[in-house]
Amino acid sequence: MSTVSSILSVRQLSKSFGSLQVARSIDLELRPGTRLGLIGPNGAGKTTFVNLLTGMLRADRGEIVLGGKSITRLKPEKRVHLGLARTHQINTLLAESTTRENVAIAVAERDRVAWRMMRYTPIWRRCCDEAAVQLAALGIGELGNSKVAELPYGQQRLLEIAIALVLKPRVLLLDEPAAGVPAAEAHAIHDVLERLPREIAILMIEHDMDLVFRFAQEIAVLVQGRVLRTGTPQEIAVDPTVRAVYLGRGMR
Amino acid sequence: MNRQQPAVARAASPRFRVRLRWAWHLVPWGVALAVYFLGDAYLSLGTAALEMILFTLSLDLALGYAGIITFGQAAFFGLGAYAAGLFSIYVMPDPLLGLAFGTAVAALFGLLTGMLILHTEGVTLMMLTLAIASMVAAVALQASGLTGGDNGLQGIQIAPLFGVFPFDLWGRTGYLYALGVLLLWFVGAWRIVRSPFGRSLDGIRQSPRRMRAIGTPVWWRLVAIYSLSAAMAGTAGALKAQTNQFVGIDSLDLLISGTALVMLILGGTRRLYGAFIGAAFYVVVQDLAAEFDPFRWMFVIGGLLIVIVLFLKGGLMDLVDWTHARVMGSGSSGTGE
Numbered sequence: 364m365s366t367v368s369s370i371l372s373v374r375q376l377s378k379s380f381g382s383l384q385v386a387r388s389i390d391l392e393l394r395p396g397t398r399l400g401l402i403g404p405n406g407a408g409k410t411t412f413v414n415l416l417t418g419m420l421r422a423d424r425g426e427i428v429l430g431g432k433s434i435t436r437l438k439p440e441k442r443v444h445l446g447l448a449r450t451h452q453i454n455t456l457l458a459e460s461t462t463r464e465n466v467a468i469a470v471a472e473r474d475r476v477a478w479r480m481m482r483y484t485p486i487w488r489r490c491c492d493e494a495a496v497q498l499a500a501l502g503i504g505e506l507g508n509s510k511v512a513e514l515p516y517g518q519q520r521l522l523e524i525a526i527a528l529v530l531k532p533r534v535l536l537l538d539e540p541a542a543g544v545p546a547a548e549a550h551a552i553h554d555v556l557e558r559l560p561r562e563i564a565i566l567m568i569e570h571d572m573d574l575v576f577r578f579a580q581e582i583a584v585l586v587q588g589r590v591l592r593t594g595t596p597q598e599i600a601v602d603p604t605v606r607a608v609y610l611g612r613g614m615r
Numbered sequence: 616m617n618r619q620q621p622a623v624a625r626a627a628s629p630r631f632r633v634r635l636r637w638a639w640h641l642v643p644w645g646v647a648l649a650v651y652f653l654g655d656a657y658l659s660l661g662t663a664a665l666e667m668i669l670f671t672l673s674l675d676l677a678l679g680y681a682g683i684i685t686f687g688q689a690a691f692f693g694l695g696a697y698a699a700g701l702f703s704i705y706v707m708p709d710p711l712l713g714l715a716f717g718t719a720v721a722a723l724f725g726l727l728t729g730m731l732i733l734h735t736e737g738v739t740l741m742m743l744t745l746a747i748a749s750m751v752a753a754v755a756l757q758a759s760g761l762t763g764g765d766n767g768l769q770g771i772q773i774a775p776l777f778g779v780f781p782f783d784l785w786g787r788t789g790y791l792y793a794l795g796v797l798l799l800w801f802v803g804a805w806r807i808v809r810s811p812f813g814r815s816l817d818g819i820r821q822s823p824r825r826m827r828a829i830g831t832p833v834w835w836r837l838v839a840i841y842s843l844s845a846a847m848a849g850t851a852g853a854l855k856a857q858t859n860q861f862v863g864i865d866s867l868d869l870l871i872s873g874t875a876l877v878m879l880i881l882g883g884t885r886r887l888y889g890a891f892i893g894a895a896f897y898v899v900v901q902d903l904a905a906e907f908d909p910f911r912w913m914f915v916i917g918g919l920l921i922v923i924v925l926f927l928k929g930g931l932m933d934l935v936d937w938t939h940a941r942v943m944g945s946g947s948s949g950t951g952e
Contacts, residue, residue, distance in 0.1 A: 417828070443830030455825040457818050468818050469829040471811040477831065478839075480812045487811055530829060 369428075370395045370564045371416075371447075371534045376425035378415055378588075385411045387589045388425065393534060393564045400579030400596075401568045404608075408588040409568045410452060413538050416566075417449050418442050430533060443472075448532035450523040452539045452568075456511045462522055463507035466494035469526045497529045498522075501555050517548025524555055535559070537567040541574055576600065584608075639939065643891055647794055655785040662786055664898040665793040666855045669800055670871075671878045671890035673847035678876070679884035680808055681840045682820030684737065686872045687728075687744030688848050690751040691721040693867030695849025696856040697755065700768045703857070708774040710782070710792065714853045721849020722842050724751075729841035734834055736823075745869065752867040768862040782858070789858035796854060800847055804887055807843070816840055877916065881923055883930030892931045 371393040378386040385408045393399055403409050414420040416427060418439035427435045434442050457465050467490040471477040476486050498504045501521050506514060511522065520540060527535055541552045556578055559565065569575045575582065575596075582599045584591045592605050599605055650661045670692055677683045699717030706716075732743040755762045762768055775781040780788045807813050815836055818826045823833050856862045865871075874897070882893020897916065904912030927933040 419827075438832075439827045440830045440832050443828065449828055451824070451828065455822045455828065457821045457825060459821055460817065464814065468811070468814050468826075471815070472826075472830045477811045477815045480807045480810045483810045487814075490811070526829060 368394055370430055371566075372426075372428040373416070374426045374428070376412075376415060376427065377423050378411065378420060379423055385588050386415060386422070387587070389585075389588070389590055391583060391590065391593075393566060395533070395564050396561050397581060398565045398567065398579045400575040400582040401566060401585055402570075402572070402575055402582060403585035403591075407585045409585055410538060411588075412585065413449060413536050413566075413568060416442075416536060417447065443530060443532075444475075446531070446533035447536070448527040448530040448534070449536040450520075450527050450538055450540055452542060454519060456519055456522060456526075458512040459510065461508050461510055462498060462503065462514065463491055463494045465511060465522060466497055466525050466529050467491045469529050470494055473530050494525075494529065497525050501525050501528075502551060515548065517544045517551060520544055520552055521555060524552075528559075532563060534564045534566065537565060537569075539569055540567070541569065541571055643888060644798065651787070651790055651794075655787070658786040658790045660898065660902055662790050662793050662858050663855075664895050665790070665797050666851050666858070667875070667878065667898055668891050668894040669793075669797050669854065670848055670851035671875045671882070671894040672797075672800065672804060672887065673844045673851065674872075674875045674879050675884060675887060675890045676804060676808070676847065677841055677844035679879065679886075679889075680813060680820065681816040681837060681844075683733070683837060683841060683844075684741045685744040685841075686741055686869065686876075687748035688844075688875055689867055689869055689871040690728075690748040691725055691845040691848035692852040692855075692871055693751065693755065693862075694724055695721040695852030696862045696866045697762055697768060697852075698849070699853030700771045700856040700862045701761065703771050703773055704768075708772045710773050710776050710857055713773070713857060714796065714850060717853025717856070718846050718850045721852065722846035725845020725849075726838065726842040729838040729845070733837040733841060748867070748869055748872065752864070752869070755867050756864055762862075762864070765864055767864060768856075771856060771860040771862070773857050773860060782860075786858065793854050793858060796850060800850060801887065801891075804847070808885075808887065812836070812839075877920060879930075881920060881930055883932030886929070886932045888935070889930050889932045892935070896931060 369392045371391075373389055373391040376386055376389040377384070389412065391399075401409055401412070411420065415422050418434070418437060418441075422435060425435070426433055429442065429445055429447055432445065434445060434447070437445070457468075467487070468477065470490040470493050471487070474490070476483070476490070479486060495504065495507055498507055501524065503518055503521050503525070506518060511519060514522065524537075524540065537556070540556065541549050544552060553574065556574075567575065567578060569578075579596060581593065582596055583593045584599060584605050586608050591608060592599065592602055594602065647661075647665070650657055670688070673691070674685075674688050677685055677688070695717035698720035699713040702713040702716040728747050732740060732747070735743060756764055759765070773782050776788055776792055782788050782792075815826065815831055819831065819833055819836060826833055852866060855866065875894075878893040878897045879890055880893070881896060882891065883889030900915060900919070901912060904915045923930055929936070
């Protein structure tokens with residue numbers, strides 16, 4: 364496992380809440396353009412891990428390296444500007460704003476023009492234009508003027524992905540992108556996930572095993588804050604420890 | 616445009632619409648200008664209203680747009696007032712420099728205290744703003760050698776505006792001066808809330824989590840708007856000091872923060888013109904009710920507030936929108952959004 368070729372390396376990452384260890388020296392490598400699935404039972408520490416990566420939580424020990432640069436001590440917004448974007452499991456979208464505004468403000472932040480207070484009209488228009496293009500690319504272009512609160516849940520999840528993509532990340536963290544979406548709308552999300560640009564390395568956290576095994580080239584199994592096993596979907600599917608601890612009887 | 620077209624068709628044509636869209640701005644400013652010609656009797660009340668509009672506008676920026684729950688706005692108002700007053704006494708009587716000084720002092724204080732407290736939110740933040748405002752008021756009361764303490768700051772002399780227009784006994788110059796300053800700040804605020812910066816503040820108000828996830832330096836943005844809002848409140852205080860040629864200790868009173876909040880909610884938050892209408896309405900009703908019954912006028916204001924909070928979620932601006940929609944036809948909704 365060569366760290367030089369990795370876009371994201373996690374080394375010995377640990378975090379405790381009091382006596383509860385939620386991350387126990389996690390090691391993980393993500394190479395450019397690969398799709399890594401992170402699975403594990405409820406309470407295994409998957410979302411905690413994402414929060415450690417994005418900087419919402421500060422790690423107790425260990426290191427996170429993004430593109431050769433240590434980001435362990437950086438604030439969340441700094442990590443975003445270095446190319447680490449995420450989608451949220453719970454809804455954090457700007458509900459009172461329109462779909463296009465949600466994306467356009469991300470464009471403005473990416474281009475560092477969100478400080479502009481004066482002489483901004485052409486700049487903002489350009490942000491909105493790019494937002495419209497991104498929304499159209501994900502098949503929700505006609506919803507640009509809709510308030511987010513009025514969107515069906517599935518389309519809100521697509522909007523989450525649109526916002527993350529417009530940040531032009533090198534690493535994208537997808538936190539259960541299809542969770543809670545009715546089956547009728549889920550295929551639109553699956554389509555989008557399959558068509559994500561190849562140059563982005565993706566870490567997907569997902570409960571839906573069908574989706575993970577189809578999407579990921581590599582899977583890491585997290586149990587009680589520890590990486591139990593890493594391997595290809597085929598290897599994981601037949602691994603006896605994984606089956607015993609996590610997949611249990613439900614696996615094909 | 617074709618002269619033969621019937622009036623109805625002309626009203627519906629897009630170009631006419633666009634012109635009307637901007638024409639409604641003339642209504643509030645036209646009314647404000649008309650007050651000047653109404654007669655000297657209304658000028659002192661009018662000037663007080665303009666100053667409160669500016670102060671309420673500053674609260675709309677911090678609380679309405681950025682969602683900073685603050686009760687400490689009085690500190691900036693009072694600091695601006697004392698700074699401008701002291702500047703005229705000890706440095707020079709020029710009104711514009713005094714105004715700039717009052718504004719700068721309030722902005723600096725907003726910057727420093729903002730950096731101190733804006734990493735907190737909710738009730739904690741509210742308590743901190745209250746605490747800071749109380750401390751400023753206590754210091755001003757104690758430092759009576761400088762501020763005049765309970766007796767207020769007296770002896771303020773203001774030189775003629777631009778060296779030409781003296782501040783007369785009737786407050787004619789003062790009224791137009793306050794109106795001009797308000798207009799400048801209003802245009803600035805109008806631009807700012809529509810800028811990428813303003814939109815990022817709206818995002819922070821709705822979801823700081825989301826904004827951090829797209830790379831927004833949330834704390835810095837909040838510090839920036841807090842300081843800007845403090846500057847605006849400082850200007851309002853400085854205007855009051857200059858037009859009254861007196862600064863009372865009550866200009867630092869926490870009650871002023873509360874009054875501005877009531878004005879903002881009466882008029883409607885996040886509209887800018889809501890601050891305009893709310894403050895003007897409050898000052899006029901206060902004046903009328905005080906004439907009618909000086910002891911129970913708060914009852915009137917309280918009742919109005921209850922009615923508006925319960926039935927007009929967007930404040931008096933809801934009524935404006937309703938009227939606007941009637942005049943413009945069903946095709947347009949809202950003013951200025």
